[in-house]
Amino acid sequence: MIDHTGIGVADIRRSALFYDAALGALGWRRVRQMPDDVGTDGIAYGVDHPIFWIDRFHPHSVRQHTAFAASSRSQVDAFHAAALAAGGTDNGRPGLRWPNYYAAFVLDPDGNNMEAIFRGD
Template sequence: MAKLNYVTVGSNDLEKAKAFYDGLLGSIGMKPLYEHPSGGRLYRGDGFMFGVLGPFDGNPACVGNGMMGGFALDTVEEVDAFHAKALELGGKDDGAPGERMPKVYFAYFRDLDGNKLCAYKMG
């Protein structure tokens, strides 16, 4: 069975973005994996990767309208903490943590470049 195993976002200020993601992803145990030639960085988690990169085409990074990546966490407390960490690091709230339907708990935020991400717990 196929599964999605990595997501990348673009940034126009990779040094600030790497500091943001070092703090945010480090809070859930993800580690830097590779310094990308664009000046960005790839991170590894349990069976997946996340990257913050400079765009390959050399144009400025822009937010993908309708694009969002999600981080599955084990508890609602971890979702709350991840969302709070994103905001502490300068991210913007884009949907406070809460139950969206029975046993489905999500929290949404935008990173320093406006890329939308979420943390969630299902079940």
């Protein structure tokens, strides 16, 4: 089981706008920042504790893939719409990929492939 993970980003403020919107659509929020007063070095997202970090310490623009669990198809749709409105690039509109695998894909400002997925009917 993974406790938390993260990626490097080129511009933390620009990426924070993207992730605030995209992950906010999934019910996540900023739960920690480094340093605590500004958040220019790293920002963690989750519900109660850090699950996904963006930071300036790790390599950026290496085209990583991360899939976030959604609680419904409509939440996948909301993730996709919010991510595009926040500057993301469509990389796969919401839709059924396999039986019980409804997903959408968006490239973040650094070209990372972010996915929201709902496994269910």
